[in-house]
Amino acid sequence: MTTTLQLLQQASQAVACLQSCSDSLIQQILNDTALALLANMESILKANEEDLSRMDTSNPKYDRQKLTESRLRGIAEDMQNVSALPSPLGKTYSETIRPNGMTIRKISVPFGVIGVIYEARPNVTCDVFSLCLKSGNVCVLKGGSDADCSNRALVRIIHQVLEKYQLNPALCTLLPPDREATAELLNAVGLVDLVIPRGSSSLIQYVRDHARIPVIETGAGICHTYFDIAGNKEKGQAIINNAKTRRVSVCNALDCLLIHDQRLADLPYLCQLLSQHQVIIYADEPAFKALQGNYPPDLLQQATEESYGTEFLDYKMSIRTVPSLEEALRHIARYSSKHSECIITEDKQNEDIFLQKVDAACVYANVSTAFTDGAQFGFGAEIGISTQKMHARGPMALPELTTYKYIITGNGQTRS
Amino acid sequence: MTTTLQLLQQASQAVACLQSCSDSLIQQILNDTALALLANMESILKANEEDLSRMDTSNPKYDRQKLTESRLRGIAEDMQNVSALPSPLGKTYSETIRPNGMTIRKISVPFGVIGVIYEARPNVTCDVFSLCLKSGNVCVLKGGSDADCSNRALVRIIHQVLEKYQLNPALCTLLPPDREATAELLNAVGLVDLVIPRGSSSLIQYVRDHARIPVIETGAGICHTYFDIAGNKEKGQAIINNAKTRRVSVCNALDCLLIHDQRLADLPYLCQLLSQHQVIIYADEPAFKALQGNYPPDLLQQATEESYGTEFLDYKMSIRTVPSLEEALRHIARYSSKHSECIITEDKQNEDIFLQKVDAACVYANVSTAFTDGAQFGFGAEIGISTQKMHARGPMALPELTTYKYIITGNGQTRS
Numbered sequence: 016m017t018t019t020l021q022l023l024q025q026a027s028q029a030v031a032c033l034q035s036c037s038d039s040l041i042q043q044i045l046n047d048t049a050l051a052l053l054a055n056m057e058s059i060l061k062a063n064e065e066d067l068s069r070m071d072t073s074n075p076k077y078d079r080q081k082l083t084e085s086r087l088r089g090i091a092e093d094m095q096n097v098s099a100l101p102s103p104l105g106k107t108y109s110e111t112i113r114p115n116g117m118t119i120r121k122i123s124v125p126f127g128v129i130g131v132i133y134e135a136r137p138n139v140t141c142d143v144f145s146l147c148l149k150s151g152n153v154c155v156l157k158g159g160s161d162a163d164c165s166n167r168a169l170v171r172i173i174h175q176v177l178e179k180y181q182l183n184p185a186l187c188t189l190l191p192p193d194r195e196a197t198a199e200l201l202n203a204v205g206l207v208d209l210v211i212p213r214g215s216s217s218l219i220q221y222v223r224d225h226a227r228i229p230v231i232e233t234g235a236g237i238c239h240t241y242f243d244i245a246g247n248k249e250k251g252q253a254i255i256n257n258a259k260t261r262r263v264s265v266c267n268a269l270d271c272l273l274i275h276d277q278r279l280a281d282l283p284y285l286c287q288l289l290s291q292h293q294v295i296i297y298a299d300e301p302a303f304k305a306l307q308g309n310y311p312p313d314l315l316q317q318a319t320e321e322s323y324g325t326e327f328l329d330y331k332m333s334i335r336t337v338p339s340l341e342e343a344l345r346h347i348a349r350y351s352s353k354h355s356e357c358i359i360t361e362d363k364q365n366e367d368i369f370l371q372k373v374d375a376a377c378v379y380a381n382v383s384t385a386f387t388d389g390a391q392f393g394f395g396a397e398i399g400i401s402t403q404k405m406h407a408r409g410p411m412a413l414p415e416l417t418t419y420k421y422i423i424t425g426n427g428q429t430r431s
Numbered sequence: 432m433t434t435t436l437q438l439l440q441q442a443s444q445a446v447a448c449l450q451s452c453s454d455s456l457i458q459q460i461l462n463d464t465a466l467a468l469l470a471n472m473e474s475i476l477k478a479n480e481e482d483l484s485r486m487d488t489s490n491p492k493y494d495r496q497k498l499t500e501s502r503l504r505g506i507a508e509d510m511q512n513v514s515a516l517p518s519p520l521g522k523t524y525s526e527t528i529r530p531n532g533m534t535i536r537k538i539s540v541p542f543g544v545i546g547v548i549y550e551a552r553p554n555v556t557c558d559v560f561s562l563c564l565k566s567g568n569v570c571v572l573k574g575g576s577d578a579d580c581s582n583r584a585l586v587r588i589i590h591q592v593l594e595k596y597q598l599n600p601a602l603c604t605l606l607p608p609d610r611e612a613t614a615e616l617l618n619a620v621g622l623v624d625l626v627i628p629r630g631s632s633s634l635i636q637y638v639r640d641h642a643r644i645p646v647i648e649t650g651a652g653i654c655h656t657y658f659d660i661a662g663n664k665e666k667g668q669a670i671i672n673n674a675k676t677r678r679v680s681v682c683n684a685l686d687c688l689l690i691h692d693q694r695l696a697d698l699p700y701l702c703q704l705l706s707q708h709q710v711i712i713y714a715d716e717p718a719f720k721a722l723q724g725n726y727p728p729d730l731l732q733q734a735t736e737e738s739y740g741t742e743f744l745d746y747k748m749s750i751r752t753v754p755s756l757e758e759a760l761r762h763i764a765r766y767s768s769k770h771s772e773c774i775i776t777e778d779k780q781n782e783d784i785f786l787q788k789v790d791a792a793c794v795y796a797n798v799s800t801a802f803t804d805g806a807q808f809g810f811g812a813e814i815g816i817s818t819q820k821m822h823a824r825g826p827m828a829l830p831e832l833t834t835y836k837y838i839i840t841g842n843g844q845t846r847s
Binding site for chain 1: 446447450527529533535540542543620624625639640643645646647663665666669670672673677764782786787788790791792793794795796797798799801802807808809819820821822824825834835836837838839840841842843844845846
């Protein structure tokens with residue numbers, strides 16, 4: 016039985032074999048893996064059924080966990096798409112010749128070993144492998160125990176392809192699905208270069224509290240949309256409805272609508288489409304009055320202090336009335352998780368102030384926050400949405416999975 | 432008495448007042464502070480004497496801690512130089528218009544609050560303040576207790592200048608010089624965006640083990656120079672001597688010379704200048720034999736396993752003999768701290784393999800590793816040398832003190 020530490024050491028040793036992989040070889044491997052996933056559909060679906068049989072069908076995880084023929088086709092297609100993206104490696108960021116004649120080049124290189132901790136979503140296993148391999152990195156996967164059979168089936172096929180190319184299977188290392196493995200991964204100083212937790216806020220907090228290796232946090236989004244005194248109500252209605260109801264379980268879904276008090280008369284119109292989705296509104300006093308009689312009474316409640324700064328991940332939204340743009344900015348600065356924030360306004364000056372002053376990964380003017388997503392940004396793929404400021408912010412794709420090094424060449428220069 | 436937590440909260444609140452500071456105002460403040468340091472030289476030197484009086488003059492920290500009239504002039508000049516550098520803020524990294532008509536711009540913005548933990552070097556207080564202010568960041572300074580009087584005197588003058596401009600003095604926040612303040616800083620989730628430890632490896636390890644906020648590690652350098660089968664011995668002698676003896680206390684000083692076994696006959700020549708600096712050599716068997724009789728016997732010792740992977744920070748160096756470039760690469764992969772690594776060779780193919788395969792912040796060919804330094808790289812300033820891969824690698828200057836945000840503008844776009 017290989018221990019987690021041994022698995023991590025093997026992953027670290029596998030870095031060397033990636034140094035001689037060209038991008039065209041990487042493309043071949045990814046395309047072959049995509050085909051192998053389709054060819055082995057039956058065994059993968061069988062393993063997935065084993066996972067599902069241990070789970071209550073009413074569990075909200077059940078659907079995310081479930082693989083079908085068409086979902087597997089989608090996973091294989093995503094892998095082929097990543098394969099075809101431009102390589103993020105070997106990019107020259109800068110090149111300077113210093114007065115003493117030495118040349119300094121700054122070029123993009125892989126991190127080395129990237130660990131990803133995630134929950135019961137077997138598609139993530141394939142996404143992470145393809146994004147890491149495309150960016151020249153070894154991946155260490157720590158999936159949820161609920162999806163362990165599915166993950167093992169998927170990784171078995173990846174390993175078969177790697178072995179066909181005589182590559183080290185530790186390029187894609189799956190850890191045991193227990194907490195001890197997570198703890199060991201978070202302590203793997205010198206073996207793992209970066210860890211990305213993907214999942215619930217409790218997972219992310221656990222990682223933040225225990226990691227001794229660098230972390231990129233993803234996930235939690237407490238998102239606001241501010242309807243300004245100069246907001247267009249048609250755009251407002253469409254954006255609010257889209258940001259709140261398109262998918263309530265995503266981190267960039269709308270949590271709190273801020274409305275300028277001089278536009279309270281338009282609030283029933285702005286919220287009109289929400290009632291069709293049975294969105295429960297927690298409104299402050301002025302907003303509650305404006306909505307009373309204009310919104311289904313069973314869906315309308317008084318806001319409490321807990322209504323603000325909450326990520327609902329549900330058909331729920333709070334509303335706060337503000338007397339000015341400045342007060343909206345103060346509310347956002349206090350309650351936002353710095354993920355995705357939006358202003359609806361036709362006033363260019365207010366728009367500029369909002370875009371400049373709001374500190375968030377993605378700041379929107381007259382566009383739904385539903386667009387915070389690697390594919391929507393044109394990145395072609397995404398490994399997660401960073402909610403921290405270091406290294407990567409917002410949607411992270413291939414370039415964010417690289418670091419850089421300085422290469423200095425000369426003919427004997429010494430420093431005086 | 433203000434608690435550390437209150438100081439951190441004040442620093443976090445001070446972020447807002449920087450949003451309205453133009454670069455020309457920042458330049459004025461830095462230039463005024465430089466003048467104020469010179470005008471208050473007497474009180475600063477007096478405070479510094481108080482610190483020095485508590486310290487043994489034989490303590491190696493004594494000299495780093497000591498301020499003089501000329502050193503203060505240097506500190507003021509550095510501040511004026513940082514003031515004159517181009518602002519790293521508001522830089523547009525990319526701008527795309529998506530098929531639905533929305534525009535996505537990626538622009539550089541400040542982190543917010545940057546904490547720096549350092550030891551007894553009062554000049555760092557002024558460096559960190561000027562680099563953080565220039566990049567739009569609030570700085571939280573946690574200096575060593577040995578330098579507390581000096582630090583307080585310097586920060587008092589900085590505060591006087593900030594108050595003259597009616598700016599929040601918490602823009603430059605000095606924490607109490609105790610371990611409790613360090614612990615509180617490392618736990619300041621939501622208040623401090625980034626912490627940079629500068630100092631001994633025990634300090635850096637403490638930070639790595641205890642931080643719950645993002646960290647950029649700096650400092651430890653276990654650096655190798657490989658003299659290849661095709662190395663030029665004149666360049667080799669000069670580079671080895673320079674990398675080892677220019678300043679032994681710096682992180683990019685040479686620790687271990689790797690030599691191709693077919694060039695052992697040149698080893699006495701390569702090490703010739705080292706004996707003038709009384710460099711103690713720890714040589715493996717073949718290198719020991721090659722040097723015996725050609726190097727002062729009192730400075731020549733047999734290498735042990737501890738001779739490798741050690742950062743000497745002293746007039747000491749180890750030598751290992753290798754049969755091939757591949758073996759040199761393996762040694763470096765095993766023992767290097769991925770800081771600064773060098774090859775000396777006239778063989779272009781070996782050079783290319785080395786530059787590609789060595790995983791380090793700075794990889795050199797035929798240039799002394801002594802150049803790993805922000806000023807030498809032409810950055811104009813430096814806040815430290817990162818030894819990790821996330822966010823920043825190698826010398827860090829103003830651009831590394833910024834993050835970015837995405838600004839998305841449109842006319843009502845929603846996602847289908």
